[in-house]
Amino acid sequence: MQDLLEKLASLREYLDIPGKARRLNELDRELADPELWNDSARARQVTQEAGTVRRIVDGYQSLQSDADGLSEMLEMADAEELEMLAEEQANIQARVDELYRETLFTMPHSDTSAIVRVKSGAGGTESQDWAGMLSRMFMRWGERRGFKVELIDQQDGEQAGVLSSEFIIRGEKAYGMMAPEHGVHRLVRVSPFDSNNRRHTSFASVDVVAEVPEEEINIHIPVSDLRRDVFRSQGAGGQGVNTTDSAVRLTHLPTGIAVASQVTRSQIKNHEIALQILKQRLYDIEIKKREAEEAKARGEQKKIEWGSQIRSYVLDKQYIKDHRTGLMKHNPSDVLDGDLDDLMWAGLEWMAGKRVAEEGADDE
Numbered sequence: 001m002q003d004l005l006e007k008l009a010s011l012r013e014y015l016d017i018p019g020k021a022r023r024l025n026e027l028d029r030e031l032a033d034p035e036l037w038n039d040s041a042r043a044r045q046v047t048q049e050a051g052t053v054r055r056i057v058d059g060y061q062s063l064q065s066d067a068d069g070l071s072e073m074l075e076m077a078d079a080e081e082l083e084m085l086a087e088e089q090a091n092i093q094a095r096v097d098e099l100y101r102e103t104l105f106t107m108p109h110s111d112t113s114a115i116v117r118v119k120s121g122a123g124g125t126e127s128q129d130w131a132g133m134l135s136r137m138f139m140r141w142g143e144r145r146g147f148k149v150e151l152i153d154q155q156d157g158e159q160a161g162v163l164s165s166e167f168i169i170r171g172e173k174a175y176g177m178m179a180p181e182h183g184v185h186r187l188v189r190v191s192p193f194d195s196n197n198r199r200h201t202s203f204a205s206v207d208v209v210a211e212v213p214e215e216e217i218n219i220h221i222p223v224s225d226l227r228r229d230v231f232r233s234q235g236a237g238g239q240g241v242n243t244t245d246s247a248v249r250l251t252h253l254p255t256g257i258a259v260a261s262q263v264t265r266s267q268i269k270n271h272e273i274a275l276q277i278l279k280q281r282l283y284d285i286e287i288k289k290r291e292a293e294e295a296k297a298r299g300e301q302k303k304i305e306w307g308s309q310i311r312s313y314v315l316d317k318q319y320i321k322d323h324r325t326g327l328m329k330h331n332p333s334d335v336l337d338g339d340l341d342d343l344m345w346a347g348l349e350w351m352a353g354k355r356v357a358e359e360g361a362d363d364e
Contacts, residue, residue, distance in 0.1 A: 001071055001089065007096055008060075008067055014103055017060050024053045041215040052111060056102055063095050104348035108287070109210035110176030115280055117166045120157070121184075121203035126194075128157030130187045131204040133336060135165040138181070138206075140338030147171030152273065153247075153260040160193070166260070166277070168211065175210040180347025181340075182208040183310035190316050199316060203309075209284040214276070217283045221275070227251040228271070233262035250274045257281055311343070324350045 027050040030036055036043050070088055077085060105111075116138055120131035135154075142149045148170040155163040169178060184205050191200040233247040247262035248270040259281065261273040311322045313332060320329045325346040329335055335343070349355035 001074055004089070004093055004096060005067060005071060007100070008064060011096070011099055011103070012060065012064070015056060015060065015099075017057060020053050020057050024050065024057055027053065041213070045213070045215075048111065056099075059095075059099055063092065063099060067092055067096075101345065101348075104345070104352045104354070105173065105176040106352045107176065107179050107210075109212055110173055110179070112175045112213075113168050113170040113211040114175040114178040115166070115168050115209045115211055115277060116178060116181075117164065117207040118162070119164045119205045119207070120161065121205065123200070123202050125157060125159045125161070126191050126200050127202040127204060128159075128161035128163060129193070130161065130185075130202040131163070131165065132157065132161030133187075134185055134204050134206060135162060135167070137336050137338055137340070138169070138178070139167065141340045142169040142171065142174070142338075144338045145171060147174055150263065152263050152277065154262075155260075170211075175208070176348070177344050178208045180344055180351055181206050181310075186309055186312045188312060188314045188316070209280055212280060212283055217279050219279045219282055221252065221279070221282075225253050227253060230267060233265070246270060248274050250278055252278055252282065255282070255285070310347075322346060325355055 027046055030046050031050060036046065070085065070092060074082065074085060074089075118131050118135045118138070120127040139149045139151075150168045150170065151165070152168060153164070153166045155165075157163055184203055187202045187204075188199060190197055194200065227250070229249040229251070230245040231247050231249065232245050246265050246267045247260060248267060249258055249260035250271070251258040257278065259274045259278040261270040261277070263273060264270055310324055311320065313320050313336070315332055318330055318332060320332050320335055320343075321327070322343055325343075327343060327346045329343065331339070346355060
């Protein structure tokens with residue numbers, strides 16, 4: 001019990017509970033001001049921040065009260081009562097662990113939706129199939145959590161899988177949870193597309209950005225910097241969703257970034273969706289550039305740069321290894337069906353500087 005109380009005290013300091021309590025009072029006063037609701041953007045921002053801070057403060061205070069009460073009861077309990085209190089202690093420990101996870105969301109906009117793009121690497125059908133498997137894995141993860149998954153664009157592979165897939169996962173801390181998945185994912189398996197049953201290695205990249213509130217993005221894109229292409233929307237199996245050229249692809253000429261949307265039957269709406277996602281990606285580039293410059297000024301060096309290989313899925317030997325955290329999973333079929341939470345939490349610990357890769361056998 002003493003270890004649990006010490007962990008709670010450490011969390012109180014790390015989370016700055018007194019500071020958050022003061023901030024919550026400020027937000028509540030602002031929420032009580034009728035003038036706030038004349039500015040819908042500000043009202044939404046204050047409401048969201050107040051909800052997040054309130055959840056942390058109230059959760060901690062309730063947990064601290066229950067832990068103190070349990071500690072007093074344990075001091076007076078006999079052997080039989082100690083056994084009865086074991087379940088309550090386990091419950092409080094689980095709540096402490098849940099609160100600890102709040103400290104792992106160190107990235108800005110962790111509460112927002114996640115815009116995810118999966119692209120196949122070189123390797124033809126094999127890598128395209130792998131990109132399709134990854135897309136399904138993340139979509140299944142979102143669905144298992146009860147999140148809304150919205151497919152924005154998908155370019156099917158020639159025989160199987162996808163050349164690229166872009167979708168938005170909407171739900172509580174969707175971006176925060178998905179952030180560690182950004183990078184290159186490697187697949188090793190006996191290829192079902194190889195008549196000689198040889199092992200193949202395939203790569204696919206996963207790009208994850210936050211859906212930042214529109215009022216925070218101050219980006220103007222001149223019309224001269226855009227190339228606009230329209231094409232026929234595609235459904236599963238390459239069949240047209242409709243007979244008009246309603247899908248829109250916007251290419252930002254200075255950076256080469258291309259974003260497409262075929263989510264609606266309206267060319268105008270698809271244009272708006274593609275433009276908003278393009279602005280999100282340009283905003284993300286600027287933020288990461290600024291962070292890199294600040295880190296360089298402080299003399300910091302990241303252990304792993306974004307875009308490097310982060311995880312290997314070795315299916316013929318039934319394991320998955322995360323190269324940043326050292327975590328290994330031996331249930332690849334479950335992971336590929338969306339059972340990603342353990343890998344995500346370990347990745348968040350790594351991003352927060354609370355975990356380093358464990359020593360282990362090199363993967364293939």
